[in-house]
Amino acid sequence: MTSWPFQEAEQILQEFPNKKEIILETGYGPSGLPHIGTFGEVFRTTVVANALKKIAPDIKTKIIAVSDDMDGLRKIPDNVPNQEMLREHLNKPLTMIPDPFCTHESYGHHMNSLLCKFLDLFEFEYEFRSATECYKSGIYDEKLLLLLKNYDKVMDVMLPSFREERQQTYSPFLPICPKTSQVLQVPIIERNEDKGTITYKNSNGEKIEVPVTKGRCKLQWKPDWGMRWAAFGVNYEAHGKDLTPSAILSSQICRILGEKPPLLFCYEFFLDKEGKKISKSKGNGISIEEWLTYAPTESLALYIFQSPKKAKRLYFDVIPKSTDEYLEFVKRYNENKEKDINSPVWHIHQGEVPNIETSGINFSLLLNLAAACNAENKEILWGFISTYAPNVTPENNKMLDRLSDFAVRYYHDFIKPTKAYKAPNEKEKEALLDLKNTLHSLSITATAEEIQSQVFSIGKKHGYVNLRDWFQLLYETLLGQKTGPRMGSFIKLYGTGNTIFLIEGAIERTLRIELC
Structure with a gap:
């Protein structure tokens, strides 16, 4: 068992021997819309859980998906509506801010619903936990009081990670202001372990004493992460590379709270088209x-x-x-x-892999078919598919039908706007005419491989030492693209007569240029 989920599962069993239940956790920061990076974290955790079930079927596994929806909104994401309204609620917990989409109880509830919607789409097995509910219900109270008792030890872990100026004001506890409902980052001037309270000064200089329990305070996110591991008994969590220093600190805090920190799996970033890390607030990746x-x-x-x-x-x-x-x-x-x-x-597919037959037609081939015939709908593609494979129908091949639908959408949104046909020069025109004549002479029963062989031969015959140049010429003149399909398969699917028509159109473009 060499795939990475099995390797992770083996490490978990070594790290936590004799466990009757393995708890895996994944976290979500709901300040911005869920993106694939968020979703990917849950998916990767799920495949590790499934690998555990395969190699250790007697051990229970549970995935906890925690939403940090009690965090204060520090910055308004670019890709959400009602920006002015949100500006009025900056620094409040996400579950105390009105929903800018006007569909849910709060901003946090809206984002949580989106996350659960996509997790459910893949039928993931998970327990959703809202940080707001965990804080307010008292689930975290025992560990919060223990952290208060070990306040100095936690500060010894955290303070070296900050600059001197930040060290002067830092506290792991963030009080929720009873008047403004804002999450406050203020110095703590007094602590009372017996009462379970902290005291800070408000903007008017008044001393305010608040309990650290029942949702009256929350933790800074690094102590929160370690506290959460301790409270839930987490054994495994995956995180992005950028969080590695934070994970080290959170692991130390988890130990201070009397629990063994989880085994951690560090994964790399997803990058946008410019090579920059995708961000929920910027919305620069794919949703x-x-x-x-x-x-x-x-x-x-x-x-x-x-x-x-x-x-x-x-x-x-x-x-x-x-x-x-x-x-x-x-x-x-x-x-x-x-x-x-x-x-x-x-x-x-968790071991239940379907048997998918697409008659040798893949997605790229369908995209190029859509480009060649300027398909407006999938029915046009099915006209060619039915000729190519008469026994295949949308009813008996659902995957091919779905791919045809996807191909038309992708073509219209990404290929059609960038199509630019090249007009062949005299040498290139001779090669295209040769291809046209060869296709005329081919038997109607010629296979995709036989057609591919003929296309290869024509390229060599006309001096294309690097046959990639020959195929790129075909893509640029016949399809208006820089890249394209395996030509034998494409011609067989599109039809030799239709391909000849494409060649004639390419040659006509040269003639029009010459006449001009």
Whole structure:
């Protein structure tokens, strides 16, 4: 068992031997809209939990998804409505701010509902926990009082991580102002362990004493993280690379509170099209809804699963490749009599990998078909598919039908706006004419491989030492793109007659330029 979820599961069992239940946790900061990075953290945690179930079926596993919805809103995200209204509620807990989308009880409740919606889409098994509810219900009270008792030890851990100016005002406890409801970052001037209270001065210089329990205070996020591990008995958590220093501090705090910190899994960032870390507040990545507009959920799961310790660009141009890789993994898994549980699709489908047959048609091929015929709807694509594979219908091949729908949307939004056809020069025109004549002479029963062989031969015949240049010419002149499909498969699907029509159109473009 060599895939990374199994390796993580083995480490958990070594780190926590003789445990009857393993608790895995994932956290969500609901200040901004959930993005794929947020979703990916839960997915990765889930595949580790599933790996644990496979190798240690007698041990219970539980995933806790915690939303830090009691955090104060420090900055208004760029991608949410009603910015002026939100500005009036800065620094208040997210669950005490009106919902800018006007659909839920609060801003925090709205964001939490979005998270749960997408987790449920993949049928993840998890227990959702709201930080607000945990603080107010008293679930955290025991650990909060213990932290108050060990205040100096916690400060000894935290203060070295700050600059001198911040050290003078830092406290792990953040009181909730009884008048403004704001989360206050103020110095603590007195502590009373017997009463379980802290005292601070408000803006008028008045001393305010508040309990650290029942939601009257919350913790700074690093102490909060460690306290949460201690309160829930967390054994495993995945986190982004940027949180590694924080995770070290939180682990120390967890120990101060009398519990063993979890085994941590550090994963790399998702990057936007400019190579910058994606951010909920900036909205510079792909939202889950956007990905699922153009491709099936399984393609998203595969992209998240692969190479978690490698930084990867997360933009719309990765969708076709991920979709085709998913189809290929499924094909290989089902062709192998001895099923490979290290395959990504075993983890994605929790061992129940479907048998998907698309008659050799992948997503990229459908995209290029849509580009060639300027498809307005999937029915146009099915006209070609039905000719290519008469026994295949939308009713008996749901995946191919879904892919056709996705392909048309992707084509209209990302390919059509950038199409730019190249007019071939005289040498290139001769090669295209040769291809046209060859296609005329081909038997109607010629296979995709036989057509591909002929295309190769014509490229070599016309002096293309690097055949990539020959195929790029075909993509640019026939499809108006820099990249494209395996031409034999495309011509077989699109039809030789239709391909000849494309070639004639390319040659006509040259003639029009010459006449001008």
